[in-house]
Amino acid sequence: MTKRYKICLAAGLVVLLSVVGLTITSKMGVAIDPFYPVDGEVFQSGVMYEPFTQELPIPRVKESRGPFEFQCSLAQFEGQKAPKFYEVHARKAMTEIVPGVQTEIWGYDGTYPGPMFRAFHNEPVIVRFHNEIMESITIPHFHGGHQTAESDGVPTVEGQIIPPGEFRDFCFPNIAPIEPTTGKEDMGDFPSFMWFHDHSHEPGSPVGITGRNVYMGLAGLYSIRDELEQKLVDDGVLPSDEFEIPLVIQDRALDAGGRLIYNAEAVDHDGVLGDIPVVNGKAQPMLRVERRKYRFRILNGSTARFIQLRLTSGEFVQIGADTWLLPQALTPSASDERGTRVGEIRLANAERADVIVDFSNAPDEVFLENILFQSKGRSPEEVVEPGTFLVKFVVEGPTVERDVSIALGTPLRPHTAITADEIVRTRTFEFERRNGRWAINGEFFDHDRVDANPVVGTAERWILKNGGGGWSHPIHIHLEAHQIQSLERRAMDPQEKFKKDTVRLHPNEVAEIFIKARTFPGRFVFHCHNNEHEDNAMMVRWDVVEAEGQERALTDNQAIIRAGEAPLPLAPNALASTATGVPTDLTVDGESAVDADATSKALSESENVTTDDASASISEPTTLVEPSGDPAL
Ligand code: C2O
Numbered sequence: 187m188t189k190r191y192k193i194c195l196a197a198g199l200v201v202l203l204s205v206v207g208l209t210i211t212s213k214m215g216v217a218i219d220p221f222y223p224v225d226g227e228v229f230q231s232g233v234m235y236e237p238f239t240q241e242l243p244i245p246r247v248k249e250s251r252g253p254f255e256f257q258c259s260l261a262q263f264e265g266q267k268a269p270k271f272y273e274v275h276a277r278k279a280m281t282e283i284v285p286g287v288q289t290e291i292w293g294y295d296g297t298y299p300g301p302m303f304r305a306f307h308n309e310p311v312i313v314r315f316h317n318e319i320m321e322s323i324t325i326p327h328f329h330g331g332h333q334t335a336e337s338d339g340v341p342t343v344e345g346q347i348i349p350p351g352e353f354r355d356f357c358f359p360n361i362a363p364i365e366p367t368t369g370k371e372d373m374g375d376f377p378s379f380m381w382f383h384d385h386s387h388e389p390g391s392p393v394g395i396t397g398r399n400v401y402m403g404l405a406g407l408y409s410i411r412d413e414l415e416q417k418l419v420d421d422g423v424l425p426s427d428e429f430e431i432p433l434v435i436q437d438r439a440l441d442a443g444g445r446l447i448y449n450a451e452a453v454d455h456d457g458v459l460g461d462i463p464v465v466n467g468k469a470q471p472m473l474r475v476e477r478r479k480y481r482f483r484i485l486n487g488s489t490a491r492f493i494q495l496r497l498t499s500g501e502f503v504q505i506g507a508d509t510w511l512l513p514q515a516l517t518p519s520a521s522d523e524r525g526t527r528v529g530e531i532r533l534a535n536a537e538r539a540d541v542i543v544d545f546s547n548a549p550d551e552v553f554l555e556n557i558l559f560q561s562k563g564r565s566p567e568e569v570v571e572p573g574t575f576l577v578k579f580v581v582e583g584p585t586v587e588r589d590v591s592i593a594l595g596t597p598l599r600p601h602t603a604i605t606a607d608e609i610v611r612t613r614t615f616e617f618e619r620r621n622g623r624w625a626i627n628g629e630f631f632d633h634d635r636v637d638a639n640p641v642v643g644t645a646e647r648w649i650l651k652n653g654g655g656g657w658s659h660p661i662h663i664h665l666e667a668h669q670i671q672s673l674e675r676r677a678m679d680p681q682e683k684f685k686k687d688t689v690r691l692h693p694n695e696v697a698e699i700f701i702k703a704r705t706f707p708g709r710f711v712f713h714c715h716n717n718e719h720e721d722n723a724m725m726v727r728w729d730v731v732e733a734e735g736q737e738r739a740l741t742d743n744q745a746i747i748r749a750g751e752a753p754l755p756l757a758p759n760a761l762a763s764t765a766t767g768v769p770t771d772l773t774v775d776g777e778s779a780v781d782a783d784a785t786s787k788a789l790s791e792s793e794n795v796t797t798d799d800a801s802a803s804i805s806e807p808t809t810l811v812e813p814s815g816d817p818a819l
């Protein structure tokens with residue numbers, strides 16, 4: 187794509203430019219263009235606006251409704267409370283991303299971003315998703331969630347696709363993974379901050395449409411607390427809801443008519459980049475804050491743009507990475523092949539950072555800044571200072587007394603490490619470009635092909651290799667956290683040393699991770715979370731299977747395959763399911779009939795499964811670099 191400049195826009199816009207003054211002056215006295223540089227493959231918007239004039243919207247907390255007969259299986263676990271019921275409508279709506287410009291979005295409940303769920307441990311959530319968008323199927327996926335495959339919202343399970351005009355139910359138990367050796371929840375892996383987004387990819391179609399659907403606005407947040415996190419809030423360690431602000435950071439481009447520009451073809455599936463920084467659905471908004479500590483739950487919800495964040499004044503204290511709280515509050519860093527920048531946070535698509543910012547001694551204006559320059563879907567390029575300001579915080583009033591106590595080193599959630607002696611097997615996955623598309627171990631996504639089949643309750647070592655060519659791939663694995671053991675090309679940042687659901691593979695990177703697949707056998711996926719790479723078709727199906735002799739009743743779309751691995755004892759209550767398509771009420775039947783055909787089909791499919799490195803079970807324990815099993819860090 188040719189290099190273009192905003193200045194080349196129509197004369198009328200140039201006049202407007204000089205009237206509203208489309209540059210802002212930073213504290214350092216540097217003039218800053220509100221847009222991301224339009225270079226390389228970045229789509230150029232045909233609209234102009236003055237940044238920091240719109241208030242940052244705070245996503246509305248989703249309200250529950252009365253019970254209904256639901257059609258998903260709700261796994262029953264000890265101590266579960268009555269479920270809460272919700273209804274979400276994916277529909278079109280008009281909104282102002284840029285002030286004064288009407289833009290049509292596709293949003294959950296017609297909002298962009300969608301509403302925020304607030305869930306609690308052991309309190310199941312049942313959501314009825316309606317698709318009122320006539321142009322598209324939709325599949326909502328709860329990213330970071332530990333749930334059955336049939337409620338995971340993945341394109342490997344056909345019954346989950348919601349055709350236009352229809353609805354599907356999804357059931358979330360809101361539990362931690364069940365540790366097979368004890369039969370108890372592993373509360374070290376209890377989630378905190380998830381998000382949900384469209385994950386559409388029609389079976390049989392070579393390309394997915396997740397990128398477009400997310401770009402059009404189908405994304406929302408899901409926060410969940412257990413007793414431990416609630417106590418941190420109640421004891422005045424962490425800020426309460428009022429001072430907990432989600433920041434969904436995205437990039438978008440609008441044409442002169444205000445329409446979202448999405449065209450993956452134009453950039454050869456590299457990744458779609460827009461020139462407008464959007465936070466919670468608004469182009470460069472502002473937020474009034476008090477002189478006190480805030481908790482910001484930051485999501486990079488862009489389809490292809492990486493970001494590197496810093497503040498123009500003040501520091502981040504990071505308390506969570508991706509879905510999970512950290513063992514203790516720490517100073518983050520941002521490492522790449524060039525080195526480590528302490529205090530900054532790099533986030534690829536889908537990565538999250540849960541941070542505390544203390545404004546108590548802040549100047550009247552503080553900006554959140556993205557200093558990572560990126561002109562191509564291929565990869566971010568380099569840090570450029572000053573960067574692009576995303577949010578302006580207008581700091582008001584006197585310093586608040588008796589603020590929350592969170593500070594560097596405050597203990598949060600004890601970490602339970604996966605240890606080398608638990609590893610039963612090694613698999614290798616190589617991520618590479620092939621015929622202008624994106625492959626894993628040489629193959630494109632096929633929802634009928636199984637590329638890994640770990641036994642439920644076992645831990646594995648996966649080697650994730652970036653095949654090179656200068657491409658970056660953030661790899662996201664469903665169902666469970668993974669623990670990064672080593673990276674070859676860059677330092678591991680302190681916030682990456684515990685649990686992650688997405689690992690950034692910079693060019694030529696090789697990551698070694700440990701992952702333990704627990705609780706739910708079924709069909710899951712992992713993929714690159716550059717949504718255009720995922721759609722074209724860097725995704726694989728992996729099935730969590732029951733060990734021989736451990737089969738239970740499963741529905742046809744949770745059909746499992748047999749694995750020839752030695753079984754580990756399963757938690758007695760680890761599995762439950764009901765037939766799909768049969769409405770059930772609040773009593774859940776865990777003993778529905780096995781669909782013999784589906785199971786035998788799946789079993790025969792399993793014979794064709796070859797896994798790379800299948801014989802490479804670890805016999806001697808490997809040395810654990812980090813993390814250590816010590817909960818105190
Ligand atoms: Cu956030 Cu498979 O996705």
Ligand code: CU
Pocket residue numbers: 624658659660714715716719720724
């Ligand atoms: Cu990728």
